[in-house]
Amino acid sequence: MLISQQRPSVELYFGKxxxxxxxxxxxxxxxxPAILYDINEQEVLTRNAVICSSPIDLVKALDRGERRICWRGFGVMGPVAAFEWANKCARVYGNRVLLWDDVDRMMPIYPVPVxxxxxxxxxxxxxLTIKASARRPANMPRNLTAAATKVYSYRIHGRRDLRYLADEWFDDLAARLPALxxxxxxxxxxxxxxxxxxxY
Structure with missing residues:
Protein backbone atom coordinates (compact mmCIF):
# COMPACT_ATOMS: atom_id res chain seq x y z
CA MET A 1 0.00 0.00 0.00
CA LEU A 2 1.33 3.41 -0.97
CA ILE A 3 1.43 6.17 1.61
CA SER A 4 0.36 9.55 0.26
CA GLN A 5 3.11 12.08 -0.04
CA GLN A 6 2.11 15.06 2.07
CA ARG A 7 3.87 17.65 -0.04
CA PRO A 8 3.93 17.76 -3.84
CA SER A 9 7.27 18.01 -5.60
CA VAL A 10 7.39 19.73 -8.99
CA GLU A 11 10.85 20.93 -10.03
CA LEU A 12 11.27 22.89 -13.26
CA TYR A 13 14.46 23.41 -15.28
CA PHE A 14 14.62 26.17 -17.91
CA GLY A 15 17.31 27.11 -20.39
CA LYS A 16 18.59 26.89 -23.93
CA PRO A 33 13.03 4.77 -9.35
CA ALA A 34 12.36 6.89 -12.42
CA ILE A 35 10.86 7.08 -15.88
CA LEU A 36 12.97 9.31 -18.15
CA TYR A 37 10.94 10.74 -21.04
CA ASP A 38 13.53 10.82 -23.84
CA ILE A 39 11.98 12.60 -26.82
CA ASN A 40 15.45 13.71 -28.00
CA GLU A 41 17.07 10.24 -27.73
CA GLN A 42 19.94 11.45 -25.56
CA GLU A 43 22.64 8.99 -24.60
CA VAL A 44 22.87 10.44 -21.09
CA LEU A 45 19.33 9.24 -20.34
CA THR A 46 20.15 5.63 -21.26
CA ARG A 47 22.86 5.12 -18.65
CA ASN A 48 21.87 2.40 -16.17
CA ALA A 49 18.40 2.43 -17.71
CA VAL A 50 16.22 -0.03 -19.60
CA ILE A 51 15.23 1.48 -22.96
CA CYS A 52 11.58 1.05 -23.94
CA SER A 53 10.26 2.11 -27.35
CA SER A 54 6.80 0.49 -27.46
CA PRO A 55 3.80 0.62 -25.11
CA ILE A 56 4.03 -3.06 -24.21
CA ASP A 57 7.78 -2.78 -23.51
CA LEU A 58 7.09 -0.04 -20.96
CA VAL A 59 4.43 -2.10 -19.19
CA LYS A 60 6.68 -5.16 -19.06
CA ALA A 61 9.57 -3.12 -17.64
CA LEU A 62 7.33 -1.74 -14.91
CA ASP A 63 5.97 -5.23 -14.19
CA ARG A 64 9.55 -6.45 -13.74
CA GLY A 65 10.20 -3.65 -11.28
CA GLU A 66 12.95 -1.99 -13.34
CA ARG A 67 14.16 1.00 -11.34
CA ARG A 68 15.22 3.26 -14.21
CA ILE A 69 13.40 3.31 -17.52
CA CYS A 70 14.26 5.42 -20.56
CA TRP A 71 11.00 5.92 -22.47
CA ARG A 72 11.45 6.41 -26.23
CA GLY A 73 8.02 5.69 -27.65
CA PHE A 74 7.65 9.12 -29.23
CA GLY A 75 8.64 8.07 -32.75
CA VAL A 76 6.14 5.21 -32.72
CA MET A 77 3.19 6.88 -30.99
CA GLY A 78 3.78 10.60 -31.56
CA PRO A 79 4.79 13.12 -28.87
CA VAL A 80 1.49 13.68 -27.05
CA ALA A 81 0.24 10.07 -27.21
CA ALA A 82 3.58 8.67 -25.99
CA PHE A 83 3.72 11.27 -23.22
CA GLU A 84 0.25 10.34 -22.02
CA TRP A 85 0.86 6.58 -22.25
CA ALA A 86 3.84 6.85 -19.93
CA ASN A 87 1.85 9.10 -17.60
CA LYS A 88 -1.00 6.59 -17.51
CA CYS A 89 1.45 3.81 -16.65
CA ALA A 90 3.11 5.93 -13.97
CA ARG A 91 -0.28 6.65 -12.46
CA VAL A 92 -1.05 2.91 -12.25
CA TYR A 93 2.31 1.77 -10.86
CA GLY A 94 3.16 4.83 -8.72
CA ASN A 95 6.30 5.47 -6.68
CA ARG A 96 8.43 7.09 -9.42
CA VAL A 97 10.24 10.24 -10.33
CA LEU A 98 9.09 11.39 -13.76
CA LEU A 99 11.65 13.31 -15.78
CA TRP A 100 9.67 15.18 -18.43
CA ASP A 101 12.67 16.27 -20.51
CA ASP A 102 11.78 19.05 -22.99
CA VAL A 103 8.19 18.88 -21.80
CA ASP A 104 7.30 21.85 -24.01
CA ARG A 105 7.69 19.46 -26.99
CA MET A 106 5.36 16.82 -25.50
CA MET A 107 2.60 18.63 -23.65
CA PRO A 108 0.21 21.09 -25.32
CA ILE A 109 -0.59 24.27 -23.41
CA TYR A 110 -4.31 23.56 -23.77
CA PRO A 111 -5.95 21.24 -23.16
CA VAL A 112 -3.53 19.65 -20.72
CA PRO A 113 -3.56 15.86 -21.24
CA VAL A 114 -5.75 14.08 -18.67
CA LEU A 128 4.90 10.53 -8.08
CA THR A 129 7.20 13.54 -8.35
CA ILE A 130 7.92 15.65 -11.41
CA LYS A 131 11.13 17.06 -12.79
CA ALA A 132 10.36 18.90 -16.03
CA SER A 133 12.72 20.76 -18.33
CA ALA A 134 11.87 23.18 -21.13
CA ARG A 135 13.67 25.35 -23.64
CA ARG A 136 10.59 27.54 -24.05
CA PRO A 137 8.91 28.17 -20.69
CA ALA A 138 6.13 30.14 -22.38
CA ASN A 139 5.04 26.92 -24.12
CA MET A 140 4.37 25.15 -20.81
CA PRO A 141 0.86 24.97 -19.33
CA ARG A 142 0.29 27.46 -16.55
CA ASN A 143 -0.95 24.83 -14.14
CA LEU A 144 2.48 23.16 -14.35
CA THR A 145 4.42 26.34 -13.57
CA ALA A 146 1.86 27.25 -10.90
CA ALA A 147 2.51 23.92 -9.18
CA ALA A 148 6.29 24.42 -9.10
CA THR A 149 7.99 23.90 -5.75
CA LYS A 150 11.46 24.65 -7.13
CA VAL A 151 12.74 26.32 -10.32
CA TYR A 152 16.21 26.30 -11.90
CA SER A 153 16.63 28.76 -14.76
CA TYR A 154 19.71 29.09 -16.94
CA ARG A 155 20.21 31.83 -19.54
CA ILE A 156 17.12 32.73 -21.55
CA HIS A 157 16.88 35.51 -24.14
CA GLY A 158 13.49 35.04 -25.81
CA ARG A 159 11.26 38.01 -25.01
CA ARG A 160 8.10 35.92 -24.80
CA ASP A 161 9.75 33.46 -22.41
CA LEU A 162 11.17 36.23 -20.24
CA ARG A 163 7.78 37.94 -20.00
CA TYR A 164 6.18 34.62 -19.06
CA LEU A 165 8.70 33.92 -16.29
CA ALA A 166 8.49 37.47 -14.98
CA ASP A 167 4.71 37.21 -14.85
CA GLU A 168 4.89 33.88 -12.99
CA TRP A 169 7.50 34.97 -10.44
CA PHE A 170 9.29 38.32 -10.32
CA ASP A 171 9.39 41.37 -12.57
CA ASP A 172 13.17 41.70 -12.25
CA LEU A 173 13.73 38.13 -13.46
CA ALA A 174 13.65 39.22 -17.11
CA ALA A 175 16.59 41.53 -16.49
CA ARG A 176 18.67 38.95 -14.61
CA LEU A 177 18.45 35.84 -16.81
CA PRO A 178 20.12 37.13 -20.01
CA ALA A 179 23.08 38.36 -17.95
CA LEU A 180 23.90 34.92 -16.55
CA TYR A 200 26.47 24.14 -11.53
Missing part, protein backbone atom coordinates in the same frame (compact mmCIF):
# COMPACT_ATOMS: atom_id res chain seq x y z
CA UNK A 17 19.83 23.64 -25.47
CA UNK A 18 23.21 22.61 -24.09
CA UNK A 19 23.01 24.59 -20.85
CA UNK A 20 22.90 21.46 -18.67
CA UNK A 21 19.22 21.16 -17.72
CA UNK A 22 19.07 17.40 -18.23
CA UNK A 23 22.33 16.68 -16.38
CA UNK A 24 21.19 18.78 -13.44
CA UNK A 25 17.79 17.09 -13.26
CA UNK A 26 19.39 13.65 -13.42
CA UNK A 27 21.75 14.53 -10.59
CA UNK A 28 18.72 15.42 -8.47
CA UNK A 29 17.02 12.08 -9.15
CA UNK A 30 19.86 10.01 -7.76
CA UNK A 31 19.03 6.32 -7.15
CA UNK A 32 15.25 6.81 -6.99
CA UNK A 115 -3.11 11.91 -16.97
CA UNK A 116 -0.50 14.67 -16.96
CA UNK A 117 -3.01 17.01 -15.34
CA UNK A 118 -3.80 14.43 -12.66
CA UNK A 119 -0.11 13.85 -11.91
CA UNK A 120 0.52 17.60 -11.61
CA UNK A 121 -2.37 18.09 -9.20
CA UNK A 122 -2.61 14.79 -7.33
CA UNK A 123 0.44 12.69 -8.20
CA UNK A 124 1.69 12.91 -4.62
CA UNK A 125 -1.06 10.44 -3.66
CA UNK A 126 0.74 7.83 -5.78
CA UNK A 127 4.18 9.02 -4.68
CA UNK A 181 27.07 33.21 -17.68
CA UNK A 182 27.23 29.64 -18.92
CA UNK A 183 26.75 27.25 -16.01
CA UNK A 184 25.01 29.81 -13.85
CA UNK A 185 21.37 29.45 -12.89
CA UNK A 186 18.85 31.32 -10.82
CA UNK A 187 17.18 29.01 -8.30
CA UNK A 188 13.76 29.69 -6.80
CA UNK A 189 12.15 27.72 -3.99
CA UNK A 190 8.55 27.89 -2.90
CA UNK A 191 9.69 28.17 0.71
CA UNK A 192 11.97 31.17 0.21
CA UNK A 193 10.04 32.83 -2.59
CA UNK A 194 13.17 34.42 -4.04
CA UNK A 195 15.77 33.64 -6.70
CA UNK A 196 19.37 32.91 -5.74
CA UNK A 197 22.25 32.69 -8.21
CA UNK A 198 24.13 29.38 -8.19
CA UNK A 199 26.82 27.75 -10.34
Missing amino acids: SGEGKTFLALSHIGPQ HADWIINAGRHRR RRGQALVWTERDGAFEKKI
